[in-house]
Amino acid sequence: MDRREIAALLAYIGRLDPRTIRTDQGEARDQLAQWHELLDDVPMVTPHGWDARVAVRQHIRTSPYQILPADIARPWESYRRERLARHSDPTPSADPDDQAAWTAELAGARRAVAAGTAQPAQARAITSSQDGIDPRLQARLDQIGSCIPPAARSALAPYRPARAAREAAVAQGLPDALSVRCEWCLAPVGEPCRRRIGPNDGVRAITPRATPHPGRLDLAAQQAQHTEQAQQPALA
Incomplete structure (x- = not known):
């Protein structure tokens, strides 16, 4: 004043x-x-x-x-x-390589918010599924079929063998083994099977398997078969 x-x-x-x-x-x-x-x-x-x-x-x-x-x-x-x-620093419009301009724009935005001449910039909330997907993102997903491009998926395959094997099985039309719980190693739904000596022997191992246990594959196939039969209309 x-x-x-x-x-x-x-x-x-x-x-x-x-x-x-x-x-x-x-x-x-x-x-x-x-x-x-x-x-x-x-x-x-x-x-x-x-x-x-x-x-x-x-x-x-x-x-x-x-x-x-x-x-x-x-x-x-x-x-x-x-x-x-309440202020979340928005990305400055200045060139990131120009450190002085980048810092000056951030500091200026904070001073304006603190002085009451600008409203705090709120962080963007995660939208729910009811809001739908951005049309541009949906078009991109329709084009490549996944949020991960095929080239990136292939490059990541050696580093996540369990997921790569799961995706390959689903692509071949086989049942998703990770959709059920493994009765051998007790791996929960969505988690890869683990190596262990035997079932319920108190020995726990943390090394994941690249492929699920055979019993888990059979259980997933049975569940897929039951689901398919339930979806078929009942015969008169």
Whole structure:
């Protein structure tokens, strides 16, 4: 606030609490200089929710003590902290290779949010399935058939053999063995089979198998057969 705004704020405070009024010209000048020195970086009002007069009214309504500059500066600092806590830095439009411009744009956005001249940038929430898929993403998925391109999937196959074997089996029309629980190694649905000496022998191993146990394959085939039979219309 500049000196004119401080003077207007002191006049507003005097109307609500006559104890703050200074009738002597020298005392009034000293009071104005003191408040301006302490509230120089606090705005009178911002476009997004801050108004120093609201802080004044709140203090006079709830406190029996005469208002001080700190009673306005404290709510202002709380306002700044709350806005910065809700702010997620958006990606700057500057060239990432230009470190000075990149940093300056980030700092400028934070200063604008803290000063109340810009709204905090919220992080984008994860959309639910009800919102649907972006049309451009859906077109890309229709083109390549998966969110992972075939070339990348082939390059990743040596590093995840269990998933590669599962995808190859499904592509050949075989039942998905990981859709059922393995009764041999007790691997849950969706997890690869594990190596162990025998069932229920208390020995646990953490090394995953590239291929599921034969019993798990048979169980998945039986479940797929039962599902297919259930989907067929009942004969009269």
